[in-house]
Amino acid sequence: MIVKIIAIGSELLSGSSTDTNSQFIINALKSVGISVASVKIVGDEIEAITGALASENDADILLITGGLGPTHDDRTVKAAAQYFDSAIVFSEVVMQHIQALFEVRGIAELSEANRRQALVPEKAELIPNYYGTAPGLIFKKGKTVYYFMPGVPVEMERMFAENILPILQTSGTEPILSAVIRTTGVPESVLFQKIEQWIEINQDLAVSILPHFPEVHIVITKSSPNITRPLLDKKLDEVTAILGDDIYGYDADTLESVVAKQLLKNNLTIAIAESCTGGLIAHRLTNISGSSAYFQQGIICYSNRSKIENLGVREKTLADFGAVSRQTAQEMAVNIRRIANSDIGLSTTGIAGPTGGSPEKPVGTVFIGLASGDHKGTFHFRYNRDRLSNKIYFSQMALNQLRLDMKASYE
Amino acid sequence: MIVKIIAIGSELLSGSSTDTNSQFIINALKSVGISVASVKIVGDEIEAITGALASENDADILLITGGLGPTHDDRTVKAAAQYFDSAIVFSEVVMQHIQALFEVRGIAELSEANRRQALVPEKAELIPNYYGTAPGLIFKKGKTVYYFMPGVPVEMERMFAENILPILQTSGTEPILSAVIRTTGVPESVLFQKIEQWIEINQDLAVSILPHFPEVHIVITKSSPNITRPLLDKKLDEVTAILGDDIYGYDADTLESVVAKQLLKNNLTIAIAESCTGGLIAHRLTNISGSSAYFQQGIICYSNRSKIENLGVREKTLADFGAVSRQTAQEMAVNIRRIANSDIGLSTTGIAGPTGGSPEKPVGTVFIGLASGDHKGTFHFRYNRDRLSNKIYFSQMALNQLRLDMKASYE
Numbered sequence: 080m081i082v083k084i085i086a087i088g089s090e091l092l093s094g095s096s097t098d099t100n101s102q103f104i105i106n107a108l109k110s111v112g113i114s115v116a117s118v119k120i121v122g123d124e125i126e127a128i129t130g131a132l133a134s135e136n137d138a139d140i141l142l143i144t145g146g147l148g149p150t151h152d153d154r155t156v157k158a159a160a161q162y163f164d165s166a167i168v169f170s171e172v173v174m175q176h177i178q179a180l181f182e183v184r185g186i187a188e189l190s191e192a193n194r195r196q197a198l199v200p201e202k203a204e205l206i207p208n209y210y211g212t213a214p215g216l217i218f219k220k221g222k223t224v225y226y227f228m229p230g231v232p233v234e235m236e237r238m239f240a241e242n243i244l245p246i247l248q249t250s251g252t253e254p255i256l257s258a259v260i261r262t263t264g265v266p267e268s269v270l271f272q273k274i275e276q277w278i279e280i281n282q283d284l285a286v287s288i289l290p291h292f293p294e295v296h297i298v299i300t301k302s303s304p305n306i307t308r309p310l311l312d313k314k315l316d317e318v319t320a321i322l323g324d325d326i327y328g329y330d331a332d333t334l335e336s337v338v339a340k341q342l343l344k345n346n347l348t349i350a351i352a353e354s355c356t357g358g359l360i361a362h363r364l365t366n367i368s369g370s371s372a373y374f375q376q377g378i379i380c381y382s383n384r385s386k387i388e389n390l391g392v393r394e395k396t397l398a399d400f401g402a403v404s405r406q407t408a409q410e411m412a413v414n415i416r417r418i419a420n421s422d423i424g425l426s427t428t429g430i431a432g433p434t435g436g437s438p439e440k441p442v443g444t445v446f447i448g449l450a451s452g453d454h455k456g457t458f459h460f461r462y463n464r465d466r467l468s469n470k471i472y473f474s475q476m477a478l479n480q481l482r483l484d485m486k487a488s489y490e
Numbered sequence: 491m492i493v494k495i496i497a498i499g500s501e502l503l504s505g506s507s508t509d510t511n512s513q514f515i516i517n518a519l520k521s522v523g524i525s526v527a528s529v530k531i532v533g534d535e536i537e538a539i540t541g542a543l544a545s546e547n548d549a550d551i552l553l554i555t556g557g558l559g560p561t562h563d564d565r566t567v568k569a570a571a572q573y574f575d576s577a578i579v580f581s582e583v584v585m586q587h588i589q590a591l592f593e594v595r596g597i598a599e600l601s602e603a604n605r606r607q608a609l610v611p612e613k614a615e616l617i618p619n620y621y622g623t624a625p626g627l628i629f630k631k632g633k634t635v636y637y638f639m640p641g642v643p644v645e646m647e648r649m650f651a652e653n654i655l656p657i658l659q660t661s662g663t664e665p666i667l668s669a670v671i672r673t674t675g676v677p678e679s680v681l682f683q684k685i686e687q688w689i690e691i692n693q694d695l696a697v698s699i700l701p702h703f704p705e706v707h708i709v710i711t712k713s714s715p716n717i718t719r720p721l722l723d724k725k726l727d728e729v730t731a732i733l734g735d736d737i738y739g740y741d742a743d744t745l746e747s748v749v750a751k752q753l754l755k756n757n758l759t760i761a762i763a764e765s766c767t768g769g770l771i772a773h774r775l776t777n778i779s780g781s782s783a784y785f786q787q788g789i790i791c792y793s794n795r796s797k798i799e800n801l802g803v804r805e806k807t808l809a810d811f812g813a814v815s816r817q818t819a820q821e822m823a824v825n826i827r828r829i830a831n832s833d834i835g836l837s838t839t840g841i842a843g844p845t846g847g848s849p850e851k852p853v854g855t856v857f858i859g860l861a862s863g864d865h866k867g868t869f870h871f872r873y874n875r876d877r878l879s880n881k882i883y884f885s886q887m888a889l890n891q892l893r894l895d896m897k898a899s900y901e
Contacts, residue, residue, distance in 0.1 A: 094513060095700055101531075109505055116533070117503070117531060118531040267560065271560060271561045288561045298501065357785075358788055361790045362769040362770040364768070366881070368843070371792050375796065381787070389787060389829075466777065466779055470773070470777070
């Protein structure tokens with residue numbers, strides 16, 4: 080069964096909005112084992128809409144969103160009427176629905192634009208819209224069934240989940256078996272080299288290696304009916320044995336959620352001193368619900384003054400080695416741990432750019448300090464893109480070193 | 491001139507990645523007056539790629555991203571060779587580029603996967619890739635020129651901006667006249683009510699009100715040739731007069747960039763004490779290059795202990811009113827200002843959830859404290875979605891109150 084999506088909306092082609100509806104549909108269909116062959120985004124012009132309907136008609140199921148709204152630039156009803164050669168008629172049922180909807184909102188008087196929503200193509204089967212005025216539309220033509228839905232996400236999502244997915248579900252197979260292996264700190268090409276042979280052997284799996292800055296994900300999907308969940312898990316174990324510590328997690332894990340789990344499991348508290356990451360590490364670690372159990376304190380010390388006064392970094396260290404140095408990173412980590420009385424101290428100092436670099440310490444240089452248990456250490460990385468990407472990369476390397484250190488020391 | 495985009499990548503149809511490349515291209519083209527007719531997303535299968543190339547060949551310019559990488563699931567080169575009936579040959583030029591790129595990264599030994607990147611279709615004109623190994627490809631067939639770019643955003647963006655946009659630019663007209671008015675803190679429906687009449691009068695403008703959490707943007711585009719840039723600016727002044735402080739900026743402004751400009755202009759320094767936002771405000775304010783000029787210090791004090799020890803919040807305040815209270819927020823702001831010796835102190839304390847709420851102080855409650863010049867104040871907001879959204883909303887409200895306060899006090 081070929082399923083395709085058409086997203087209608089000039090705003091999707093003007094840079095002001097992105098098409099989130101298709102992602103919702105893709106994920107919903109995935110849960111019942113149906114994959115989507117393509118997504119096409121076109122503007123609100125009638126010819127663009129009818130053109131897309133025609134060019135995508137090799138699909139068995141065509142899911143169309145957008146352009147059903149009340150304003151002058153919603154032209155999907157007109158385009159559908161033209162494409163399916165149907166008259167447009169007034170629907171009493173839809174009108175009653177609109178009136179009921181507005182009564183709930185405390186509006187007695189309907190606008191002309193709202194009344195227009197009751198005009199529907201005669202040949203269409205209607206789908207109720209719980210949250211909005213425009214009904215969904217179903218047409219059949221050739222081998223294709225066309226489902227038209229509103230573009231407003233909350234309206235589309237409920238309509239799709241309640242009225243369309245249950246119909247399609249029966250045509251789906253079991254849920255698509257797949258797993259995501261999440262790695263960080265290792266380039267895509269190196270990962271590929273490591274598992275190339277394994278991929279060769281496992282022809283009944285589809286393996287994709289996908290960069291998701293600052294990570295690389297390996298997506299494994301069953302491409303043969305022989306693969307069962309236990310077999311897929313065995314395959315995951317094989318990849319895990321090959322890649323080892325390159326892997327930080329699986330499926331919906333995030334690096335911060337994995338680090339949080341390690342901290343909680345080992346009953347550890349942490350304090351963070353951030354210079355170049357400016358609060359991003361703390362932000363990531365506190366994105367996890369329950370983070371107050373391990374997150375002791377964070378200090379963002381941008382200036383030398385703040386490093387001296389709030390963190391007790393020695394003036395001599397800053398003078399001799401500079402603020403961006405192994406020595407400063409180490410003192411920051413050791414001192415924040417002492418100040419916060421935590422088990423672990425983690426620090427960053429570097430140059431996020433775009434200015435502030437030197438030939439010796441170019442933009443993108445970062446030193447990470449760690450103090451944990453009876454040991455301490457520093458790490459150095461270099462990376463340069465834009466300021467925000469650099470901050471994200473720095474925070475990622477810091478969290479990853481923390482992960483690796485806890486794994487080695489406590490697990 | 492018809493311009494279309496094809497985005498290649500099974501990950502874009504599997505729910506694991508969204509197609510951000512097309513948005514980048516759309517925005518870049520918009521700046522030179524070129525609009526995009528459609529976007530088509532297809533998977534990495536050779537037939538899917540060649541099928542899309544064929545079905546979109548009514549375009550004059552076809553911009554294609556993805557599938558040029560080093561791994562086995564990158565099949566665009568093969569598909570292009572097949573579609574354009576070209577042999578695949580080894581390119582010495584590309585090989586030298588790959589070697590140079592890896593030398594910089596300190597890698598002497600190239601993997602087989604990396605060498606494979608030097609295999610290109612013989613009929614293609616090559617485009618250099620500054621950040622990656624895979625070159626871009628240009629083909630001509632019929633009336634269509636095909637530009638193939640890598641899918642990795644940073645590689646694609648530089649390639650497009652430096653090597654493709656300048657060619658297309660000459661075919662563009664004048665830039666599409668449009669402006670974005672950026673607001674925060676006011677619901678979409680309220681904004682609409684305020685400018686409804688103004689929209690009615692200005693039929694030669696296309697006006698869209700688009701929610702972009704945690705903001706609402708008003709996009710104004712000329713829909714008549716009568717509109718010139720000075721006239722559009724006059725129209726912006728009219729909307730600005732109606733909406734006043736609801737507007738924080740225009741076009742590419744961000745709330746943090748606007749706040750940074752205010753701080754710099756008035757020669758003010760700031761220190762931040764964050765509880766529920768966990769470093770996010772500091773992160774946002776330090777995303778601006780040059781932030782060390784105003785960003786004095788940040789403290790993330792999650793626990794009561796940290797609020798007492800590091801910020802000097804009185805135990806009595808915490809006992810009498812709770813950590814999430816106006817009183818605590820106020821002390822946090824006043825104290826961080828004193829500790830950091832800054833001009834402004836800003837604080838947050840609240841419940842990001844999903845746990846930790848009470849009937850009196852439900853999840854989504856936030857108190858914001860501000861100490862600036864000779865005045866101080868607190869602000870209270872309530873909002874609840876998920877933990878991360880709540881943190882984003884809290885940080886947005888804090889930065890917005892800071893903006894409004896500086897506007898009233900210093901401008």
